[in-house]
Amino acid sequence: MDLIALEIFAAVAQEGSATRAAERLQRAQSNVTTRVQQLEESLGCQLFVREGRGMALTPAGQRLAGYAERLLALAEEARQAVCSDQPSGRLRLGAMESTAAARLPGPLAQLHAQWPQLVLELRTGSSRPLADDVLAHRLDCALLAWPPPGLEDVEVPLARTQVFTERLLLALPAGHPPVTGPGQLQLDTLAAFARGCTYRRIGEDWMQRALGRAPRVLELASYATILACVAAGRCAGVLPHSIRELLRTPPPLQWLDLGECPTMLVHRPGYDTPALAALLQALRPHAPTSPSSSLS
Template identity: 60%
Template sequence: MDLTALDIFRTVAAEGSVTRAAERLQRAQSNVTTRVRQLEAELGVALFLREGKRMALTPEGLVLLDYAQRLLALAEEARQALHPGQPAGRLRLGSMESTAASRLPAPLARLHGQWPDIALELCTGASQVLLDKLRAHALDAVLVAWAPGQPPDAALDSVPVFTEELLLVLPAGHPPVQGPQDVQPGTLAAFEPGCTYRRMAEEWLAPRAQPLRLLELGSYHAILACVAAGTCVGVVPRSVLALAPLPQPLGQHLLARIDTLLVWRRGYRSAALDALRQALVS
């Protein structure tokens, strides 16, 4: 059960396909298939259910994936720990979509310019989803919003890197808002459950007399389009609103100021992570 076999197994699990895994790993499909079968033979279990060209993990495969994530992350951490002054290697970063769009382009450009040997992998998602992936060793660090009052996690370390102004955006011409009862539309457009911004907006709007309906959307462009159409209100950081060209200004009400934190597992050591921290705060 060597690291190369585990990496191939993990990639097939992520891609759900030997063909796509082979392309990503730049290996022959036959080689990927052989290594997976060898690993299954060594462990004495089937790791995948084969449905045509699609590969789905078996219950045993799901168990191994958790260990593979941790073993491969620890191996990468060990490699980087041996060269603390030379940031290099893979760094898997998770980020909220808003942060990736409005905050990361300049810092990541600086990071790449200074340390071109860092292979940064970026994925986006809701804060809770990203934190779950971090705890499962599927990510090395995440940029998330930590809601006020949310208890700290003793297994994680963090540092604030940005401060966002979280806005309730309203259709053009909406009367000024002082409190939740002043909000006229009865629908909130927001991201999926696990989004800290959605949770904060729901809590702020909870005292409304009429129950709140939720419209789950996958992008801030879609949220703003629905608000502009006059059918709902939305929750958006001001930094994202500044990026979006709109035919007419939308109403705004400040809900809160909230920090975006860079979070990593306590005890995790990485020169690449140190370089990222420096790029984010400089």
């Protein structure tokens, strides 16, 4: 079991096909198939079930996939740390949808221009899944709202640096009576992302105080859809002020200030590469705090 065999195994596992894995790795399909068979023979167990033209992981293959991700990530980290004092190789960055849209275009363009040999892979998601992916070596670092749901009172083995401060807003339909505090809320539904979103948890907590019970949650996949549902008068929604600023013509909604929430760059303790340092350096000049002026 060597790194090349693990790389081939991981590619087949991700693609679900030896053919697609071979195209991705720029190898002959026969070579990919042979290396997988040799790995199975060396481990003494079957890693894939052949299903027509596809390949699905067996339980043993699923267990190996987690180890393969961690071993390959550690090998890449070691390569960057030992072989170069300049950012190079691959950096797998996770970010919330709002952060990717409102905060990252400038820093990532600067990073690419300064270090073109650095390959940046960006994956978006909610705060808790991103934290879990960093801990499991599926991501090298992530930008997420702190603390992620379920980790508020837990000692999390993640190094973190605050890079942004987001001012959160509760969006209410235009026809809703004016709200200056929780007791005036007349809606019982929150439009939000799936569980694991810190902004959703903040919105749920605020609405629970207002209603005396947990709100119903309408799970949606984008801020555009969330705002459309709020504008229709069905529910409330939570979003950062930076997303509202991106809207050319914001819908005629009411906006209630929910306070500030820090965005942290998190990574595993001891993970220290030139690529990570370059990312942090690019983020810092673009890290203004959210405005605290009138939000009407």
